[in-house]
Amino acid sequence: MFLLLLQGFGDIVLNIHNLIFLIGGVALGLIMGAIPGLTSTMAIALIIPLTFYITPVQSLVMLLGAYNGGIFGGSLSAILLATPGTPASAATAADGFKLALQGKAGKAIKMAITSSIFGCLFSSIVLIIIAEPIARYALKFGPGEYTVLMIFSLTIIASAAGKSVIKGLIGGILGLLFGMVGLDPIYSVPRFTFGIPYLGSGLSLVVMLIGSLAVSEIFRQIESVSMGRVSAHLPPPTCREDDRLSFSEMKQSFKSMMRSALIGCGIGSLPGLGPTLAAYIGYDMAKRNSKNPDLFGEGSLEGIAAAETANNAVCGANLIPLLALGVPGDTVAAILIGAFMIQGLTPGPLIFREAPELVYSIYAGLILSNIVLFIIVMLTHKGFSRIARLETTIIYPVVLMFCIVGVYALNQSIFDIWIMMMFAIIGYIMVKFDFSPATMMIGFILSPIFELNLRQALLISNNQLSIFFSTPITWVFWLITLYSVYNILNRKRKERQREKQQAIL
Amino acid sequence: MMKKFMALLLVCCMTLVLFSGCTQTKTEEKFPAEAITLVVNYGGGGSTDLSARALAKAAEASLGVPVTIENKSGGSGSTGVIEVQNSKNDGYTIGTLTYSPLAILPYQMTVPYTIDDFDFIMGYGEYRYGIAVKSDSPYNTIEDLVNAARENGGMAFSASGYPQPFAMQKIAEKEDVIFNYVPFSSGSDAVTAVLGGHVEATVGIISSVVPFLETGELKLLASASSKRWDEAPDVETLEELGYEDASIQSYVGLGAPAGISEENLKILREAFAKAFEDQEFQDLMVKLQLPASYISGDEYKTLCQEGFEANKVLLENVTQ
Structure with missing residues (x-):
């Protein structure tokens, strides 16, 4: 196995063509990821036609490079512009941008790249060593188990909510509701579509994210400019320390990174959940266990580390169900299947037998893509930061243009732009009234998975609720859910006591 | 003087700009004279997309013009179909018309098209x-x-x-x-x-x-198809087991908006029938495990219509 892996490395590093395709893939993914509206899914869809003409190794390393680069690219714009480039980096935006406003953009980007790479390397190693057993174990997750896992995931809304849990719940429920637009997953009956065929396939996560987080941010900028506050977008670093990531800062975040890496691997091995959910869960867990939970949302390096490790850990772990079972974990993995098939390979249990060298080239490509990503980001991040120091009146019109073009390019649909604008207004109003758009996002991501699995489970069990308590896995998740709710209530109680004490003083 | 000259220059320029809008109208020109757009009703990388791309590449040879792919996914496959329906029926826009959005989806959601809104070029793959x-x-x-x-x-x-x-x-x-x-x-x-x-x-x-x-x-x-699987030749079909009509037919095919001229449809049908024979296309279909199977445009239309009628009974039972 080790020899095969070494051979895989050699195949890429020593062959200049393979290396060029890898670097090209990473760079393309990074750029597309960084531009709000363009995603790694699109970068990969762009590369696919090219794969007809290049070798299997070249096409796969290029695709993996774009995948990995794309997930990180989103964080760059999340940190520098507060407009996450991809859904997976939405959890990074709050803390990253707060740090950037303090002149610490360099520090935030370095934390993000380090933890991204840590997450991806960690999950790559897991993939190489124990892909097969994990995939077999993941088979045990049926609709019943998924449903309980979703119930647990709903509890993370509480910590994304900020001060008021009630407002968080309202946001979450709004998200669940938006997630139901489209054909009902069981009987294909249209819901909330108002007879518009475009709404039949539901609202797109990217469109919603760009609207409620990116364009609504642009609205706020327009508002502040119209009040006469024209300024440089970001301040320059105040001292050299602001651009550096110290060892002690890394050490402080290490526990969160480890935890997030495990969470990301778990979420990635379960098909259908995806990096965005992993980032939110990782962030939530880090906040609960942190020594400085109050800093979360106000510029916490630990928060960035937790979110970034988790979403990039999904990157490698997603290949576990893809390679072992032929089940794509998310939209990107689904497109990767097409790339395999062009080469005459069906991802699934046979691929390890039919083309072991290719599998190991994939492993090597995944690991090398991290190194390439690290080098590219280190060489270019100063340039990105410098762009972000331009005046807001220059930056945001450009960003808005990219948002519109990107959202249109998703499905070549003008209708999507209107949906984006609608969510921009919703997002703007939510922030004005102290609701967190993140809670809506989480609800929206969970909604379809939750509903589909709940109803599948009830169909299988003939409407017997016992299916949700039928296996040890369901019990474990019920216990975690209970603990999580207890934890939330406990924290609220402490907060109230603290407030009372302060009132007395 | 200078001002007058500039004004004249401006008028000249504007007239030129105006005339440039009048491209040569297509008269008795041989079809196709420019690139053909092939709308794929699913996203990039899926088997429908990949098969259509290979087919387009093969058809370019006999058509003599580029055939460019445009992915219009969404709406359970209906978005791309609607795109074809709404495009000009001059033969320059065609699309993949898969069985499900034509014969099944109309029972599940309101779609603005019927099977008669299309002229079919061929069916080229049968899902098994x-x-x-x-x-x-x-x-x-x-x-x-x-x-x-x-x-x-x-x-x-x-x-x-x-x-x-x-x-x-x-x-x-x-x-x-x-x-x-x-x-x-x-x-x-x-x-x-x-x-x-x-x-x-x-x-x-x-x-x-x-x-x-x-x-x-x-x-x-x-x-569950009309034929046994090549991969498992000993396993009988449902019909052989005595369940008549239980086999599922589902095709992927090509079509154009209805009303396209006879000659142009004939040219497209011949070009794509030839592209179907292309070895690279056939090899890809094997890789995609989407059995290549040619049926003529008229046959495919009949198949969709019959399926549409038959599904009425089945689906009405389901949604009740």
């Missing part, structure tokens, strides 16, 4: 289906499944959307038992539900079932 269970399952025949469903008052099976469940529904109808259809979002998800033991059986698409037949984790009980 089968009924499979886990290899350590106690059931070895369709009869075993029927008996178990009768004893236990029903049995759950997985599939990834219509038309797959029709196969089980027709068996259930004939034998008077209950098979509960549990929908999954993709063919491979439906198969993993069987592997994980969450449902007893699946009506799966060939590409997601075959790998697990080879590893011995699944066993195929019947082919």
Whole structure:
């Protein structure tokens, strides 16, 4: 196995063509990821036609490079512009941008790249060593188990909510509701579509994210400019320390990174959940266990580390169900299947037998893509930061243009732009009234998975609720859910006591 | 003086700009004179997309113009179909017209098109289906499944959307038992539900079932298509087992908006029929496990219409 892996490395590093395709893939993914509206899914869809003409190794390393680069690219714009480039980096935006406003953009980007790479390397190693057993174990997750896992995931809304849990719940429920637009997953009956065929396939996560987080941010900028506050977008670093990531800062975040890496691997091995959910869960867990939970949302390096490790850990772990079972974990993995098939390979249990060298080239490509990503980001991040120091009146019109073009390019649909604008207004109003758009996002991501699995489970069990308590896995998740709710209530109680004490003083 | 000169120059320029708008109108020109757009009604990288790309590449040779792919996914495959319906019927826009948005989707959502809104070029691939269970399952025949469903008052099976469940529904109808259809979002998800033991059986698409037949984790009980599977030639079809009309037909084909001129349709039909024979295309279809099977445009239209009529009865039972 080790020899095969070494051979895989050699195949890429020593062959200049393979290396060029890898670097090209990473760079393309990074750029597309960084531009709000363009995603790694699109970068990969762009590369696919090219794969007809290049070798299997070249096409796969290029695709993996774009995948990995794309997930990180989103964080760059999340940190520098507060407009996450991809859904997976939405959890990074709050803390990253707060740090950037303090002149610490360099520090935030370095934390993000380090933890991204840590997450991806960690999950790559897991993939190489124990892909097969994990995939077999993941088979045990049926609709019943998924449903309980979703119930647990709903509890993370509480910590994304900020001060008021009630407002968080309202946001979450709004998200669940938006997630139901489209054909009902069981009987294909249209819901909330108002007879518009475009709404039949539901609202797109990217469109919603760009609207409620990116364009609504642009609205706020327009508002502040119209009040006469024209300024440089970001301040320059105040001292050299602001651009550096110290060892002690890394050490402080290490526990969160480890935890997030495990969470990301778990979420990635379960098909259908995806990096965005992993980032939110990782962030939530880090906040609960942190020594400085109050800093979360106000510029916490630990928060960035937790979110970034988790979403990039999904990157490698997603290949576990893809390679072992032929089940794509998310939209990107689904497109990767097409790339395999062009080469005459069906991802699934046979691929390890039919083309072991290719599998190991994939492993090597995944690991090398991290190194390439690290080098590219280190060489270019100063340039990105410098762009972000331009005046807001220059930056945001450009960003808005990219948002519109990107959202249109998703499905070549003008209708999507209107949906984006609608969510921009919703997002703007939510922030004005102290609701967190993140809670809506989480609800929206969970909604379809939750509903589909709940109803599948009830169909299988003939409407017997016992299916949700039928296996040890369901019990474990019920216990975690209970603990999580207890934890939330406990924290609220402490907060109230603290407030009372302060009132007395 | 200078001002006058500039004004004159401006007028000249503007006239030129105006004239440049008048491109030469197409008169008695040989079709096709410019690039043809092929709208694919699913996203990039799927088997419909990849097969259409290979076909387009092969057709370029005989058409002599580029055939560019445009992916219009969404709306369960209807968005791309609507795009074709709304485009000009001059032959320069064609698209993939798959069976499900034409013959099934109209019962599930309001779509602005009917089958008559299209002229069909050809059908080129037939999706193949089968009924499979886990290899350590106690059931070895369709009869075993029927008996178990009768004893236990029903049995759950997985599939990834219509038309797959029709196969089980027709068996259930004939034998008077209950098979509960549990929908999954993709063919491979439906198969993993069987592997994980969450449902007893699946009506799966060939590409997601075959790998697990080879590893011995699944066993195929019947082919749910009109033919036996090349990969499992000993397993009988549902029709051979005595369930007439239980086989599922689902095609992928090409078409143009209705009203395209006879000559242009003929040129397109001939070019794509020739492209179908292309070795690279045929090889890709084998790789995609989407059996290549040619039927003429008229045959494909009839197939969709008959399917549409037949599905009416089946789907009305489901949604009640």
